[in-house]
Amino acid sequence: MDNNQAIGIFDSGIGGTSIWKEIHHLLPNEKTIYLADSKNAPYGQKSKEEIIALSMKNTDFLLQMNCKLIVVACNTATTNAIKELREKYDVPFIGIEPAIKPAATNSKTQTIGILATQGTLNSDLFHRTVQKYESTKIIEQVGHGLVQLIESGKINSPEMTQLLHSYLNPMIEANIDYLVLGCSHYPYLIPQIKKILPNHIQIIDSGEAVAKQTQHLLQEKIGFNTQKNIETIFYTNTDPSVLKDILENKYEVTQIDF
Secondary structure (H helix, E strand, O other): OOOOOOEEEEEOOOOOHHHHHHHHHHOOOOOEEEEEOHHHOOHHHOOHHHHHHHHHHHHHHHHHOOOOEEEEOOHHHHHHHHHHHHHHOOOOEEOOOOOHHHHHHHOOOOEEEEEEOHHHHOOHHHHHHHHOOOOOEEEEEEOOOHHHHHHOOOOOOHHHHHHHHHHHHHHHHOOOOEEEEEOOOHHHHHHHHHHHOOOOOEEEOOHHHHHHHHHHHHHHHHOOOOOOOOOEEEEEOOOOHHHHHHOOOOOOEEEOOO
16 A cells, blocks of 8 residues: 555545545645545435445545545445445545434433434444443434535525424424534534524534544554645536535536546
């Protein structure tokens, strides 16, 4: 494994850029290649078999780019496919799971909310995680329609506000004090969510933890990039304008037939 190769990151669209931003912030000297499989978003409504097949296709693409490790920046892909990915490929993988542990451990009301995709909430990995915290009441809510609106560039739309109210108001009434965001798209909704939630409810996402895990893996096993040219490459298989917009037009985005 060449320590000067790029970190590969994939997601079912633009949401995983929330993870990429955390990795890039912590490891600014690393090369990164980001793959947005927006054409097949959202993964949360697909079967486990479909999610595994798409995750392998994404992995094959990034390995053709000689990536030294792969970050699965998608909760649904991690919870449904990471075991199969690790069995099939030699490259190290880092996954992303809903951060239930810090929420359940620190909750004063013993009640937390989780907003995630159907695919994540239905997964075996998620159920195994939830079982560890039986003393905490966990209110699960599928974020139907949220990913589609984000992928369409409608983060601040009236439809988004309406959906978020319908998902979050019952959690507020149930006295949650932590809201876990169980999809890498959802951190882009934090400004909207904060307008709805009372101030005492804390929002947790997994981005920083994934970045730290990436740093640890590079330090322990692979090595850091020592070259001066820091490449940051973005690929998408749909119209690149939404991805460009979420990156504040600071980076080029290449559209590929994939």
